[in-house]
Amino acid sequence: MNILETKGLYHDFSGLEVLFDVNLQVKEGERLALIGPNGAGKTTLFNTITGMYHPTQGQVFFKGKDITRSNPYQLARIGMGRSFQITTTFARLTAFQNIRQAVLSKNGIRFQMFRKLDKMQDITKETDEILKRINLDGQRNIPAGMLSYGKHRSLEISMALATDPELIMLDEPTAGMSRDETHTAVELIRRLTEGKTVVIIEHDMDVVFSIADRITVLHYGQILATGSPAEIRENQEVKDAYLGDLEY
Amino acid sequence: MSTKLSNWILWGVVIILLAVFPYLVSFYYLNMFIAFAIFSLYAVTLNILLGYMGVLSFGHAMFFGTGAYAVALVLRHIEGFPLLPTILVGGLAGGLLALVLCPLLVRVSGTAFAMLTLAFSMLIFVAALKFREITGGEDGIGITSIPPLNIPGLVSIDMTDKINFYYFAIIVVAICLYLLWFYTKTPFGSLIVGIRDNALRMDYLGFNLPQTKAINLVVSGTFAGIAGAVHGLLMKLVSTVGVLDIGTSFKPLMMAYIGGVGSFFGPIIGSAILHILEDVVIRFTDRIGLVNGTIFILVVLFAPQGLIGLFNTAKAKWFQKETAS
Amino acid sequence: MSPTAVLYVAQALHGLAYGMLLFLIASGLTLIFGMMGILNIAHASFAMLAAYFCFTALKLTGNFWAALLIAPIFAGIVGVLTERFLLRPVHKHGHLAELLITVGIMTLILEIVKLFWGTESLVVKIPESLNGLLHIAGLTYPVYRIFVIGLSIVILGFMALILFKTRLGKIVQAAVSDADMVSALGINTPLVFMLVFGIGIWLAGVAGAVAGPLLTVFPGMADQLGMDAFVVVVVGGFGSLIGAFIVALFLGELNAYGIQFIPRLAPVLMFAFMALVLAFKPTGLFGERE
Numbered sequence: 001m002n003i004l005e006t007k008g009l010y011h012d013f014s015g016l017e018v019l020f021d022v023n024l025q026v027k028e029g030e031r032l033a034l035i036g037p038n039g040a041g042k043t044t045l046f047n048t049i050t051g052m053y054h055p056t057q058g059q060v061f062f063k064g065k066d067i068t069r070s071n072p073y074q075l076a077r078i079g080m081g082r083s084f085q086i087t088t089t090f091a092r093l094t095a096f097q098n099i100r101q102a103v104l105s106k107n108g109i110r111f112q113m114f115r116k117l118d119k120m121q122d123i124t125k126e127t128d129e130i131l132k133r134i135n136l137d138g139q140r141n142i143p144a145g146m147l148s149y150g151k152h153r154s155l156e157i158s159m160a161l162a163t164d165p166e167l168i169m170l171d172e173p174t175a176g177m178s179r180d181e182t183h184t185a186v187e188l189i190r191r192l193t194e195g196k197t198v199v200i201i202e203h204d205m206d207v208v209f210s211i212a213d214r215i216t217v218l219h220y221g222q223i224l225a226t227g228s229p230a231e232i233r234e235n236q237e238v239k240d241a242y243l244g245d246l247e248y
Numbered sequence: 249m250s251t252k253l254s255n256w257i258l259w260g261v262v263i264i265l266l267a268v269f270p271y272l273v274s275f276y277y278l279n280m281f282i283a284f285a286i287f288s289l290y291a292v293t294l295n296i297l298l299g300y301m302g303v304l305s306f307g308h309a310m311f312f313g314t315g316a317y318a319v320a321l322v323l324r325h326i327e328g329f330p331l332l333p334t335i336l337v338g339g340l341a342g343g344l345l346a347l348v349l350c351p352l353l354v355r356v357s358g359t360a361f362a363m364l365t366l367a368f369s370m371l372i373f374v375a376a377l378k379f380r381e382i383t384g385g386e387d388g389i390g391i392t393s394i395p396p397l398n399i400p401g402l403v404s405i406d407m408t409d410k411i412n413f414y415y416f417a418i419i420v421v422a423i424c425l426y427l428l429w430f431y432t433k434t435p436f437g438s439l440i441v442g443i444r445d446n447a448l449r450m451d452y453l454g455f456n457l458p459q460t461k462a463i464n465l466v467v468s469g470t471f472a473g474i475a476g477a478v479h480g481l482l483m484k485l486v487s488t489v490g491v492l493d494i495g496t497s498f499k500p501l502m503m504a505y506i507g508g509v510g511s512f513f514g515p516i517i518g519s520a521i522l523h524i525l526e527d528v529v530i531r532f533t534d535r536i537g538l539v540n541g542t543i544f545i546l547v548v549l550f551a552p553q554g555l556i557g558l559f560n561t562a563k564a565k566w567f568q569k570e571t572a573s
Numbered sequence: 574m575s576p577t578a579v580l581y582v583a584q585a586l587h588g589l590a591y592g593m594l595l596f597l598i599a600s601g602l603t604l605i606f607g608m609m610g611i612l613n614i615a616h617a618s619f620a621m622l623a624a625y626f627c628f629t630a631l632k633l634t635g636n637f638w639a640a641l642l643i644a645p646i647f648a649g650i651v652g653v654l655t656e657r658f659l660l661r662p663v664h665k666h667g668h669l670a671e672l673l674i675t676v677g678i679m680t681l682i683l684e685i686v687k688l689f690w691g692t693e694s695l696v697v698k699i700p701e702s703l704n705g706l707l708h709i710a711g712l713t714y715p716v717y718r719i720f721v722i723g724l725s726i727v728i729l730g731f732m733a734l735i736l737f738k739t740r741l742g743k744i745v746q747a748a749v750s751d752a753d754m755v756s757a758l759g760i761n762t763p764l765v766f767m768l769v770f771g772i773g774i775w776l777a778g779v780a781g782a783v784a785g786p787l788l789t790v791f792p793g794m795a796d797q798l799g800m801d802a803f804v805v806v807v808v809g810g811f812g813s814l815i816g817a818f819i820v821a822l823f824l825g826e827l828n829a830y831g832i833q834f835i836p837r838l839a840p841v842l843m844f845a846f847m848a849l850v851l852a853f854k855p856t857g858l859f860g861e862r863e
Contacts, residue, residue, distance in 0.1 A: 050452070076454030088452075090445040101442050104435050105454040111463070112435040120435070163454060304669060352852045359612060360855035362672075363807050364848060370800060371844035378841065498676055505673055535688065541680035545659065548674040552666040 001064070003028040003167055003197050004049070009058035011041075011048050018044045019055070020221040026167070031198045033208045036218035037242055042201045043085060045218065046171055050082050051075050062167070076105065081165035085172045085201075087156045091145035095136050095155055098144050100127045102162030134158045134188060150181035154188060161192050168193055170200040174207055186210060209233075217242065266418060270411045278414050282482055284523040285421040290475040291500035291507075291515030292428055296468045298501075299509035300432060301461065302444030306362040307369025308472060308500055311342040313492035315473030316480035317376070318342075320389040331395045331407060335420060335477050342473015346466045353465055354458040357447075366497075373492045388487025391480060407481075417478050424471050429512055431467065440464050502540070506547050508554025517555055579712050584829045590718045590787075592825020593725035597780035598798060599805040599817040600732070601773025607749040607812020609766055611660060611671045615679035617799030619774045620781030623648035624790045625686055627782035628695050637700035645778030652774025656767050679795070687792050697785040721783055728779060736814075745769055749812050801828070804843055808850045810860025820858070 004026035011019040018041045026032050034042050048055045051072040059068045067075060072082075090098050100117075103126050104110070117123070131137040134154055139147055144155055157173050173189065174182045186207055189198070202208045208215065209229050216226040219241050225232060232238055270278055290312055297305045318341035322329050346353075349368060356364060376383045383389065394407040397416060407413050431437055439460050442450045451457055480486045490496065499522070500515065507518030522540070529539045551558050602616045623644045630640035655678060663670045703717045736742035748755045748765050756762040781794070788794060805824055809816030824843065831839025850858060 072451045073454050073456050076452055082452050084448075088446055088449045090442060090449065092445050093441070097438070101438065101450070102453050104438070109435050110439070110455060110460070113431060113437075114434065116430070116433045117435045117438055118433070123435075159449065159453070298669075304672070352848070356851070356855045359668075359811075360851055362612075363803075364851050366803070367807075367844050367847045367851065371841060371848065374840040374844065501673070501676070535684060537680055538684035538688065541677050541684055545674055545677035545681065548663055548666070548670050548677060549659070552663075552670050 001028050002026060002061075003063055004199070005061040006045075006049065007059045007061070009045070009048060009055050009060065011044060011053060011055045011057075018221050019048065022058070022218075022221070022223055024216060024223065026197060026199055027214075028197055029195065030213045031193070031200070031211055033212035033215045034199060034201045034218060035203070035205075035208060035215060035242065036224070040218040041221040042218050043171055044221075046082065046169055046199075046201065050080060050169060076163060076165070079166040080169065081160040081163055081167070082169040083157050083160035083171055083173055085175055087152055089144040089152065089155055089159060092143055094141045094143055095147065096127055096131060096140045098155060098159060099130050099136075099162050100124075102159055103127050103130065106163040130158065130162055133192065135184075150177055150184065153177060153181070154185060157185065157189065158192075165196070167197045167199070170198065172201050172203065174202065174204055182207060270414050275410050278410060279482065280523060280527060282414060282417045283479075284519050285418055286475050286479045286482065287499065287503060287523070288516040288519040289421050289424050289428075290472055290479075291503040291519050292425060292512070293468045293472040293475065294500040295504045295509055295512075295515045296428065296432075296440075296464065296471075298504060299511070299514070300437070300444060301440045301464055303357050304362040304501075305365045305468070305497075306501075307365035307367070307494075307497050309492050309494070309496035310365070310369035310372045311345055311469040311472035312476035312479070312496060313372070313376070313486075313488075314345045315339065315342040315476030316486045316491040317383060317389070317476075318473070319477040319480045320391055320486040321382075323391050323395070324389055329395060331397045331416075334395065334481075335474060338477025338480070339470045339474040342476065343466050343470030345473075346469025347462070350462040350465055354461040366494075369492070369497055370494070373488055373494075376488045376492055384487065386488060388485055391484045391486070394481050394484075413481070417482065420474070420478055424474055425516075428467075428471060432512055436460075436463070502544050504554075506544070506554055508556030510553060511556045514554050514556045521555070580833075582712055583714060584833055585826065586714060586718060586722070588826035588829030589822065590721045590825070591828060592822040593722055593729075594780045594784055595798075595801055595805055595825055596729065596818055596821035597725055598777045598802040599809070599821050600729070600814055601776040602802055603806045603809065603812055603814065603817045604745070604749060605770055605773045606806065608745070608752055608769055609660075610668060611675065613773075614672065614675040614799075615655075615682060616675075616773075616777055617795040617802055618679045618682040619648050619652055620777040620784070620798055621686065621790075621792075621795040622651065622682055623778030623781035624697075624785040624794060625690050625695075626778075627785050628690070628697050628790050631697060637698075637703075641779075641782055644782040645775050648778030648781070649771045649775035652778075653767055653771040655774075656770040660770075661763070661766075679799075683792060683795070690790075692792055694789045694791040697790055699786045717786060721787070724779075724783060728776070732776070801843075804847045806857075808847050808857055810857030813857065813859035816857060816859030 002025045004024070006022055006024045009019055009022040009024070010017070022045060024045070034045070036042055044053070047053045049060050051067070051070050051074065054069055059066055061067065062075070062078065062080065065078075090101065093101075100123060103123055107123070107126075109123075128137065128140070131140055134157075136151060136155060136158070139151060144152060147155060153173065153176070157170060160168055160170065170189070174185050177185060182204065189200075189211065198211075200208075200211065212229055214227065215229055215232045217224040217232065217235075217238050224241060225235050225238050227235070269281065273281075290308075293311070294305055294308045297303050297308075315338035319334050319338045322334055322337050353361065353364060377385055379385075394413060396407050397405040397412075405412050405416075407416060432440075439450065439455055442455070443457065443460065447457060450460075476491060479491065483490070503518030503522055504515040505518065506521055507516065508514030525539065525543065526536055529536050533539075547554070553560070598617060598620055602613055605616075606612050626647045627640045627644035630643045631637060634640060659674055659678060660671065663674050699717050703720050705716050706713050707716050707719060736745060744755065744760055744765060748760075748762060748769070752762055752766075755765070780798075784794075784798070801824060805817055805821045809818075809820035827843060828839065831842060835842075854860075
């Protein structure tokens with residue numbers, strides 16, 4: 001079953017066409033990489049899928065349900081998680097507090113005004129477990145804004161995962177990372193998304209070819225090609241537009 | 249000594265001091281203390297929006313004033329309206345006003361929010377001035393006597409006695425402050441701070457922002473209304489200048505800022521400082537506005553984190569020295 | 574002209590005069606916000622300061638024109654000093670700090686004015702040359718108000734010329750749009766800021782000095798003017814001169830006709846209008862900046 005599907009998706013910003021008849025299919029459980037040159041519309045596609053924008057035309061389906069007009073918070077509640085290209089965490093809160101917010105949402109605790117948060121031991125336990133799994137337990141009480149870049153990006157990715165979503169959308173998770181940080185991040189992503197569906201926007205081709213089951217190439221707002229990594233590697237159009245003749 | 253024990257002792261001392269206070273000072277200072285308490289609560293409600301949710305309410309007097317007017321009107325028009333429901337009416341009025349404004353206020357933040365609240369509070373101020381038949385215009389509405397505190401079947405406490413009223417006012421304010429403090433410690437309280445720090449992330453984590461903001465606004469408005477209600481009872485007169493004017497909107501802002509918007513107690517400290525200052529300065533000059541304004545500018549220039557911020561910086565420096573040596 | 578027509582035209586002219594004054598004040602305010610991100614709560618207070626300066630200058634020199642010339646300049650100087658020593662240091666502490674310090678400045682100016690000039694209303698006499706009534710087509714209208722309108726138009730025309738036809742003006746326009754970019758281009762933005770702030774205050778000062786004879790000079794002068802100027806800037810759009818112009822004139826007329834025909838509702842209408850605009854377009858009718 002396609003866990004995520006877009007049908008005839010168009011989007012423009014005051015007349016500037018950014019997405020053009022995008023028909024994306026994501027199979028349940030697969031890891032799909034979305035690649036393409038800068039300005040191809042990858043982040044815009046993410047934004048229309050995750051509810052930040054409502055597409056000017058077309059539809060988006062999640063688990064068979066029409067979510068075209070849904071808002072981000074509604075999608076988070078039915079199993080979609082998203083990380084951002086620009087780190088979007090609570091900079092002044094600690095790593096622990098950051099994850100805890102996600103844990104609260106996951107447990108549906110949205111209007112609890114009658115208990116002290118710090119006294120809720122099950123929440124604390126769950127949060128600490130997650131911190132351990134993402135190797136941030138050592139930085140538990142450090143404000144997110146003071147974490148090293150790599151750790152901060154890891155926190156960012158974890159915020160997308162901590163609500164335990166079925167579909168995870170990662171927007172350039174390794175952006176700005178060093179070689180080593182990238183390795184750690186890739187390992188983290190692989191480990192934490194076992195059995196889940198992942199759509200990942202990436203520019204780092206090594207990351208793409210090591211994670212992705214399938215690749216979709218976006219170019220000037222349109223899907224140029226889609227297929228297995230091997231197919232995409234050999235695809236002449238893709239090479240001309242994006243990959244060049246470098247051997248991957 | 250454990251922190252918990254020292255906390256209990258601290259609060260015990262505070263309670264004892266508060267209890268004996270009326271027997272130590274004149275009525276003038278008693279009333280001043282009540283005013284300090286009222287404005288502490290009022291300033292805290294502003295900080296629930298500013299420090300905690302990250303939005304500046306530039307017209308907070310509208311909630312305070314609406315609470316005050318509600319009380320004055322209820323006591324004027326309904327014979328024998330009891331005391332506790334009167335206070336609750338004040339809170340209800342403030343909360344209702346916030347609720348009514350929510351659809352607009354939850355959709356904006358930053359400067360737009362500040363300007364909208366300013367606009368609405370000016371609107372209400374002018375309306376209160378113009379519709380004299382209801383509000384008494386500039387002259388306002390007088391409260392002839394504060395109803396007694398009736399606990400059915402038990403006791404009826406006369407509130408015209410200043411000391412009784414002091415206990416009543418302090419207890420009301422203390423309860424409200426405790427409730428608000430507890431509120432900030434709950435999971436919902438952390439959502440509010442989340443909105444301040446990164447509303448986008450809150451949205452993507454699955455939180456309904458407009459709803460959450462609305463609840464916080466109503467909480468702020470309700471308790472500001474209660475503060476206004478007690479203020480009305482203290483002053484025995486509710487008129488536009490003093491509860492609805494822009495000065496009344498700026499006071500809690502200055503208090504919160506001077507004390508420090510980053511902490512729950514900051515506004516309380518700010519309220520204490522401004523009230524003490526006013527009392528001290530008045531002996532030397534009646535140019536209290538000049539002194540207030542200058543001090544405020546100095547605080548903004550040199551201590552933007554407020555007094556609590558200064559305290560925290562000093563503490564950090566002291567600990568640094570400790571570990572260094 | 575028939576008597577009713579006369580009434581309407583007179584009101585329209587009142588509205589125009591007040592609208593022009595509002596625009597003089599609001600234009601500085603909106604430029605300052607657009608460029609520096611500072612919402613100067615104290616802006617109208619400077620106008621009031623200039624009115625007081627004008628009063629004193631008139632007493633000292635006995636010459637209205639000299640007073641009218643000197644007062645706004647003095648106010649402008651105070652404005653420049655304020656920017657340099659009170660606003661610039663606070664910039665790094667964020668927008669809230671900037672906003673709050675302008676609140677403090679507003680309070681300070683009010684107290685200083687009460688300290689040096691007292692709380693009584695002061696009368697600034699209109700000079701003989703501008704006193705009297707003009708008779709046109711059956712309409713009898715005070716000359717001074719025509720003067721106010723005329724002077725405003727001249728000054729604003731002059732400002733528009735500088736803004737749109739000179740290099741400095743282009744820099745200012747660019748800085749209003751994107752100050753960081755202008756700074757990156759090597760232009761001394763702190764100097765430009767100081768200049769624009771000073772001129773913005775000067776414009777408000779002209780409005781204040783000129784309004785003195787009309788409104789009388791008293792400590793509460795800044796309240797009404799300030800509130801109205803805010804509505805103009807907020808509704809017109811931050812950083813937009815056109816928006817400020819249109820809304821200022823609209824507000825002037827609304828005030829004039831409102832006070833004449835629906836005195837109770839007029840001020841309420843104005844704020845209701847502002848709330849409405851903000852609800853649907855938080856950046857104002859013509860505004861872009863957050």
